[in-house]
Amino acid sequence: xxxxxxxxxxxxxxxxxxxxxxxxxxxxxxxxxxxxxxxxxxxxxxxxxxxxxxxxxxxxxxxxxxxxxxxxxxxxxxxxxxxxxxxxxxxxxxxxxxxxxxxxxxxxxxxxxxxxxxxxxxxxxxxxxxxxxxxxxxxxxxxxxxxxxxxxxxxxxxxxxxxxxxxxxxxxxxxxxxxxxxxxxxxxxxxxxxxxxxxxxxxxxxxxxxxxxxxxxxxxxxxxxxxxxxxxxxxxxxxxxxxxxxxxxxxxxxxxxxxxxxxxxxxxxxxxxxxxxxxxxxxxxxxxxxxxxxxxxxxxxxxxxxxxxxxxxxxxxxxxxxxxxxxxxxxxxxxxxxxxxxxxxxxxxxxxxxxxxxxxxxxxxxxxxxxxxxxxxxxxxxxxxxxxxxxxxxxxxxxxxxxxxxxxxxxxxxxxxxxxxxxxxxxxxxxxxxxxxxxxxxxxxxxxxxxxxxxxxxxxxxxxxxxxxxxxxxxxxxxxxxxxxxxxxxxxxxxxxxxxxxxxxxxxxxxxxxxxxxxxxxxxxxxxxxxxxxxxxxxxxxxxxxxxxxxxxxxxxxxxxxxxxxxx
Amino acid sequence: xxxxxxxxxxxxxxxxxxxxxxxxxxxxxxxxxxxxxxxxxxxxxxxxxxxxxxxxxxxxxxxxxxxxxxxxxxxxxxxxxxxxxxxxxxxxxxxxxxxxxxxxxxxxxxxxxxxxxxxxxxxxxxxxxxxxxxxxxxxxxxxxxxxxxxxxxxxxxxxxxxxxxxxxxxxxxxxxxxxxxxxxxxxxxxxxxxxxxxxxxxxxxxxxxxxxxxxxxxxxxxxxxxxxxxxxxxxxxxxxxxxxxx
Numbered sequence: 097x098x099x100x101x102x103x104x105x106x107x108x109x110x111x112x113x114x115x116x117x118x119x120x121x122x123x124x125x126x127x128x129x130x131x132x133x134x135x136x137x138x139x140x141x142x143x144x145x146x147x148x149x150x151x152x153x154x155x156x157x158x159x160x161x162x163x164x165x166x167x168x169x170x171x172x173x174x175x176x177x178x179x180x181x182x183x184x185x186x187x188x189x190x191x192x193x194x195x196x197x198x199x200x201x202x203x204x205x206x207x208x209x210x211x212x213x214x215x216x217x218x219x220x221x222x223x224x225x226x227x228x229x230x231x232x233x234x235x236x237x238x239x240x241x242x243x244x245x246x247x248x249x250x251x252x253x254x255x256x257x258x259x260x261x262x263x264x265x266x267x268x269x270x271x272x273x274x275x276x277x278x279x280x281x282x283x284x285x286x287x288x289x290x291x292x293x294x295x296x297x298x299x300x301x302x303x304x305x306x307x308x309x310x311x312x313x314x315x316x317x318x319x320x321x322x323x324x325x326x327x328x329x330x331x332x333x334x335x336x337x338x339x340x341x342x343x344x345x346x347x348x349x350x351x352x353x354x355x356x357x358x359x360x361x362x363x364x365x366x367x368x369x370x371x372x373x374x375x376x377x378x379x380x381x382x383x384x385x386x387x388x389x390x391x392x393x394x395x396x397x398x399x400x401x402x403x404x405x406x407x408x409x410x411x412x413x414x415x416x417x418x419x420x421x422x423x424x425x426x427x428x429x430x431x432x433x434x435x436x437x438x439x440x441x442x443x444x445x446x447x448x449x450x451x452x453x454x455x456x457x458x459x460x461x462x463x464x465x466x467x468x469x470x471x472x473x474x475x476x477x478x479x480x481x482x483x484x485x486x487x488x489x490x491x492x493x494x495x496x497x498x499x500x501x502x503x504x505x506x507x508x509x510x511x512x513x514x515x516x517x518x519x520x521x522x523x524x525x526x527x528x529x530x531x532x533x534x535x536x537x538x539x540x541x542x543x544x545x546x547x548x549x550x551x552x553x554x555x556x557x558x559x560x561x562x563x564x565x566x567x568x569x570x571x572x573x574x575x576x577x578x579x580x581x582x583x584x585x586x587x588x589x590x591x592x593x594x595x596x597x598x599x600x601x602x603x604x605x606x607x608x609x610x611x612x613x614x615x616x617x618x619x620x621x622x623x624x625x626x627x628x629x630x631x632x633x634x635x636x637x638x639x640x641x642x643x644x645x646x647x648x649x650x651x652x653x654x655x656x657x658x659x660x661x662x663x664x
Numbered sequence: 665x666x667x668x669x670x671x672x673x674x675x676x677x678x679x680x681x682x683x684x685x686x687x688x689x690x691x692x693x694x695x696x697x698x699x700x701x702x703x704x705x706x707x708x709x710x711x712x713x714x715x716x717x718x719x720x721x722x723x724x725x726x727x728x729x730x731x732x733x734x735x736x737x738x739x740x741x742x743x744x745x746x747x748x749x750x751x752x753x754x755x756x757x758x759x760x761x762x763x764x765x766x767x768x769x770x771x772x773x774x775x776x777x778x779x780x781x782x783x784x785x786x787x788x789x790x791x792x793x794x795x796x797x798x799x800x801x802x803x804x805x806x807x808x809x810x811x812x813x814x815x816x817x818x819x820x821x822x823x824x825x826x827x828x829x830x831x832x833x834x835x836x837x838x839x840x841x842x843x844x845x846x847x848x849x850x851x852x853x854x855x856x857x858x859x860x861x862x863x864x865x866x867x868x869x870x871x872x873x874x875x876x877x878x879x880x881x882x883x884x885x886x887x888x889x890x891x892x893x894x895x896x897x898x899x900x901x902x903x904x905x906x907x908x909x910x
């Protein structure tokens with residue numbers, strides 16, 4: 097029996113086809129209203145699995161999914177249904193579509209039918225006018241790093257309480273809240289002649305960190321709006337009781353998104369620009385100007401002003417050598433009561449001088465973009481002098497007498513040579529003349545002694561040689577002269593000639609010695625001629641032929657000597 | 665196109681100008697930090713004339729534009745001409761410290777490395793002048809002997825020493841001559857070079873990598889390739905356009 101019932105029940109389940117449908121509670125809404133979206137699955141025993149990602153294109157899922165399970169017995173037949181429901185907020189106005197969704201149940205997949213939704217542009221503040229968020233930027237066009245103040249204001253005619261606020265997300269901005277966390281207070285105001293209650297929901301300083309057209313996403317608030325109660329008070333009208341019965345409705349409000357144009361600086365930033373934009377002043381001081389060696393001194397650097405104090409750093413400071421520097425601590429003090437971010441940026445460097453002497457810390461510079469004049473400005477602090485006196489005795493001795501090394505601050509290649517050099521022709525680099533000179537001179541030194549000795553040896557005989565060489569010329573010259581006694585004169589000239597020519601020791605010659613001296617030197621015929629001439633001279637003056645030969649004697653003698661000289 | 669213009673401009677100058685005025689022009693460019701133009705001018709001069717100062721300036725310009733390889737090449741050229749030039753040696757060392765490859769040559773016997781260090785500081789001309797000087801002293805001794813200023817014993821002692829010096833000087837000169845004229849070396853001028861086991865451009869035959877500024881010795885060459893050996897003995901083939909010969 098039980099079995100039968102069991103089978104009956106289950107067969108009914110088995111035979112009933114599972115169905116899936118998607119429904120909405122309303123399909124004409126205004127932009128700030130929400131839709132209830134429901135997927136109902138009947139005759140299933142598992143929770144359907146729905147992929148809702150296609151919805152997110154046009155709608156924002158405010159809440160959900162909420163699950164519900166229903167089981168009904170009608171005339172012994174069981175119907176079971178499971179439903180999933182979401183609350184959706186349209187992202188824009190117009191004819192929107194909840195697309196077909198795929199619903200997975202166990203092994204089966206079902207597709208729902210698409211649903212058209214008409215969203216009227218009721219959210220515009222003119223139309224809707226009951227409840228809206230106004231977004232007010234102070235500028236639409238800003239420089240990189242300049243402060244943009246954005247205020248979100250909630251205008252309402254109704255009583256409401258704010259349940260939750262989703263703050264705007266903005267990529268490319270550094271956000272700093274301005275008095276944001278307090279609970280909003282409503283004030284009465286008028287807009288276009290209509291009275292509203294207005295509250296500042298959120299106020300932020302935004303510093304762009306990149307250039308270009310930037311968008312700040314809209315802000316969303318979830319409010320519980322009081323509805324005037326539909327039920328009439330029964331019997332008596334008691335405001336206290338009325339308030340107990342007031343109904344409230346959740347409502348979503350969204351502001352417009354904000355387009356901001358971030359423009360680059362009008363001229364290129366200087367090298368030491370670190371991103372400071374605004375108006376600043378700089379100051380630096382040390383806690384004491386007189387310290388001992390190895391005692392710490394604190395250098396304070398204070399940058400105060402208005403601007404993006406969170407977004408920049410100061411340039412590195414050139415500290416003197418022989419001074420140990422610890423990494424600085426930095427603090428930022430912000431003035432909370434101003435909309436423009438104003439404050440102080442404090443750096444504290446702890447310095448420990450390791451040598452005595454007078455040290456100077458060069459001015460600390462800060463270059464910033466001045467938004468009031470649209471130009472870059474460089475400000476600098478005063479120079480700071482620190483006098484370091486010797487510390488304990490032992491150290492001062494060391495430092496008194498130690499000379500400082502040349503401090504190497506950086507290394508670079510040496511500079512070029514600018515004087516015109518003596519060029520070598522490419523490819524033929526010659527050996528310079530002085531090298532040749534050295535070699536020539538040293539070789540000549542080897543030759544010098546032998547040359548010297550030969551010259552010295554020859555010097556003794558040179559007189560005779562010179563005489564011998566000149567003998568003919570001298571003789572001929574003498575023979576041309578007139579003489580009273582031509583015979584003896586001619587003889588003496590001839591003897592003189594042979595004496596010089598033959599290197600004879602004495603001038604006293606006779607034909608016999610002349611003959612023996614000349615033998616083998618010239619041919620005999622010439623010898624006999626010479627002998628006969630000499631004989632003629634010796635004897636001639638007394639001889640018979642004397643008269644006739646006297647005139648031609650000198651001429652004959654010179655002719656003969658020429659021939660002899662040639663032969664010798 | 666820009667490069668072409670840059671290279672044509674100094675060429676037209678060069679045809680009409682003396683090396684001195686070109687040199688001054690190059691120096692002007694260097695002082696005004698127009699290193700590219702300075703390089704063009706100096707290179708133009710160096711195609712016709714040489715001087716160690718020119719190579720110093722050229723090397724400095726190359727260093728300033730970041731071409732370490734060419735800078736080292738230029739300093740090495742200058743060092744060949746004048747091995748004891750302080751500025752060139754300093755700059756060469758300075759730039760060498762910035763190159764990537766660290767090649768440790770194998771340890772030699774200390775006398776050999778001592779000898780090599782001395783040889784590197786001398787030019788052929790120095791050696792030639794030295795032997796000339798020794799000859800000169802020999803001549804003086806010869807004369808002094810001849811005039812009996814020196815005794816026989818002292819003369820023969822001095823002569824032996826001097827002859828020994830001349831012969832050893834000659835041997836050193838020969839060694840140096842071979843070093844200068846027979847050995848071919850170069851400097852890597854591309855940022856990174858693959859050294860291959862054979863003169864073929866193929867993926868798998870890369871033996872090792874060398875970087876800009878490394879000095880190498882060239883053994884042989886073959887159609888666009890040099891066979892090189894590093895100081896520590898590693899061998900391989902490298903494309904010709906990645907090396908500049910000294």
